[in-house]
Amino acid sequence: MSDQTRGRRRLSGHGDDPCSSSEQGPRPKVFKASGSSTAITTVGSAPTASGRPSGSSTAITTVGSAPTGSGRPSRYDLRYEIINTRPSDVVTKQGTDGMQIRLQTNFFRLITTPKWRIYHYHVEFEPDIEMVRVRRGILSDHSNVLGSAFIFDGKQLFTTKKLEKDLTRLQGTSKTEINYTITIKYVGTISTAESRFLQVLNLILRRSMKGLKLELIGRNLFDPNAKIMLREHHMELWPGYETSIRQHERDILLCTEITHKVMRTETVYDILMRCINNPARLQEDFRTNVLGLVVLTDYNNRTYRINDVDFGQTPRSTFSCKGKDVSFVDYYLSKYNIRIRDQKQPLLISKNKDKAQNTQKDEMVILIPELCRVTGLTDNMRNDFGLMRAMSNHTRMNPQRRIERLHTFNRRLQNTPESVKVLTDWDMRLEEQLIKLNGRVISPQKIVFKANKVSAGNGADWTREFRAATMLTTPRNGLSRWAVIAPERNSRELRTLLESLMRVGRGMGFNISNPTELKIRDDRTGTYVRAMDDCARLDPMLVLCLVPNNNVERYSSIKKRGCIDKAIPTQVVTIRVANNRGLMSIATKIAIQINCKLGYTPWMIELPLSGLMTVGFDIAKCSRDRSKAYGGLVASMDLKENSTFFSTVAECSAYDVLANNLWLMLAKALRRYRYEHNKLPTRILFYRDGVSSGSLKQLVEYEVKDIAEKLKQEYQKAGENTQPMLAYIVVTKSSNTRFFTDSYQNPPAGTIVDDVVTQPERFDFYVVSQTVRQGTVSPTNYNVVYSTIGLSPDQIQKLTYKMCHLYYNWSGTTRVPAVCQYAKKLATLVATNLHAIPESALEKQLYYL
């Protein structure tokens, strides 16, 4: 998908896997006819590095010694304080298992002179100046005092040279002939030993990137000169760079990622013109289209969110500016030399969000529709296949192209005189080559079917092998009692669909009997719902609805009836699917899905642990009420003998990053485990998705500690004489890290990186779990924030990769562990379609697939 979707919402995988397409919005069935091209590979037993016994490695001297300054209240130690009373004697987070692979990354090493010291000053202007640009301008006149190298961000000043006095007063004059007194106060020094040093490095880099004539939009720099026009879609793509300098495992590294900014050439005025066709509803239409949009104003390059529309005012209205009443028309003409064309348009109102905490709480910004460019993609655009393809042609880059662009960036930075000057002034040098490192590839996993085991192959895709296999578990009597609802005029499609379903079902050991057929006269939502009520009396195991198109309302109503009112799993199939020439492969997928929705399992992997419960958690925002969100939790039972999953969902607040009622959900899962296995799980592996790395510390304080403590109580209460073994792993899909092989390819599925680009203060690793044919694969980052699970880094990594094989909508690996993918799917279904908590009777079935 496009780079615009980065962040929490980023879809999984750049490739063409159905999991990514089935995540957002109600798209009843997006089965792809599989034009599978993967060759069957024989069990490629990759040579594993000589199996060193886990845990026993050469202990380095620092083991056990408390961190420096034992008197210092180190909050970090708290992280492990609660349970981990043993000395931590695992001295490395690097694993050894798997085949070595040489990789390149999108990182550059930074070479700075070691004895380097930055002087930090605070700058004040009298009278005060609002505009940062003006502040900068006035201060830059004094570069003779400040030395050639200084960085000024509007308030803080960083220099390489110490000023003579701790308090310097200067006089300055702005272009508007106002005299200012500048006070520069010494704050302190910033040494290379503290994290503020890294912030300054980032500022310096940005400053030098300005030399490349880049423009700052949001937080990143983009290149307007290299923009790509997509005229037919009223769009521009601006290529840009996302850079960050951070402390990594051993060195300070610069991570550079090539991104694109989608700029719509459309203005809010264009939207207004579209609404004007219907004068009676103009105001209402315009409001619904515009409220909540984020707009960009070219004249000052700022973004605003539109909160209201003022139809009572026009650009001719006046406002008070410096004591005088000025009309908007005159203001823009004099200040920015912009002539407003339509002088009758309404005005937009934006409340300044960031300043809500300050005194200017009610500060409002008034904007002119004509000057506001719309940003972001609408849902309509996202669904526009032609547009998305046109965009991805430019945004999706294969590794080769990406590497070239990274080198170009580096060359430009090192050859543009302006940039070089900034860098040399600060004594900063970038290495020219991308950083190379060693990764490891875990050998292909075995997929366990009922009668046989097959290797997932090097491509980690077993679509082909699946056709000849019998599913691991199916209902004893097959799908014996079920119903279909279809419009009368689609009887032919229904027939072909049912025939194919039964045929593929037989092949997979899943016996599908003839269903009760309900023919409906029209395809109205109400008719489907009434038909479902009729079906419910037959107590069917499943209801299949054949629908003419992916209408959201109908889909939601069917799902609501099924999940909330009746506790019957439903399967919605569009007519188009039934008419597709590749029906057989689609029917295979539907049959697998139906089997899962009944609570049975198509396949499993080999697990080296018994009594393991894997849990995934994710949050989705409610589509109807923005203050609400739904958190989905999916937990596996003991997958060695009972390959089923428990799913639960709870409402939570959209304002909270951390889950408030996570324990309740986990407790339900534990009760269920105990009910099925008569004991609590020996080990719990918790994958937490949907949290940004910025709130990790809070996560540990707020969620993890709470869970660890309550878990302990739960085990005591249950009379278990063992301590719970828990690992809490934060999953991040949206990191900027990229890996390429030496031959400019994507690394194979199962590649693990746990060194060099990881972070020293974390127990983290990267896994590339998918094979991607188009574009560059983006690895998933895993961060073990808490662990008493008693597994070595090697084992945790391997287990994580194994867990990526169990998403049953896709006969291949997913980008995140299956439980996370399920949790996300569940939360999304509830948040966008159901808006209520589903019936508990369904909790052991993957009804939301």
Added chain:
Amino acid sequence: MNFMESSSEMVTCPYNSAHRMLRKKLQQHIIKCRELYKNEIPLLNCPFNNSHLIPEPEFYQHTKSCEDRKIVAHFQFSESAPIKEDAKHEKISADEDWDEDNTPAYNPQVYAASANIVREPKGIFPAQRKDFIKEERKRLGDLSDEEKMPEPPPPPKISIRETTKTRHQPYQRRANH
């Protein structure tokens, strides 16, 4: 119509009514105040929602009326799914067996504290952060600060307890009634 309104809604800290913040900052704030006031104001954690911190006298009433109670109620009052025996299968054998393994966890701080790297003082109070940075400079051998400048008088060791004594304590007062 205006959905920005609700997200910028201001809320009050359960520990100190003088603390007002945006709704979305509440969780972050509670973590800090919980630490600051843990000995002063004993608030009880609602079993249904971690962000509900309730003074003892009101606790019972709250557990009755908490809106997240429905999560448990939904669980208790609806029938759970029966166990399907045919969904179970024979134990899947695996090449490896880690059941007896018990490797202690890797603690990144042990490495971080000894390596030549910049550490981040995240989520700690300002005074502690200052100390942290000082220690870090010492650790990484960047001591020229102390050489150049006269030693400033050591900052008075103010424990968190002391500083909180003077603060306004809404719930304790109410509890004394």
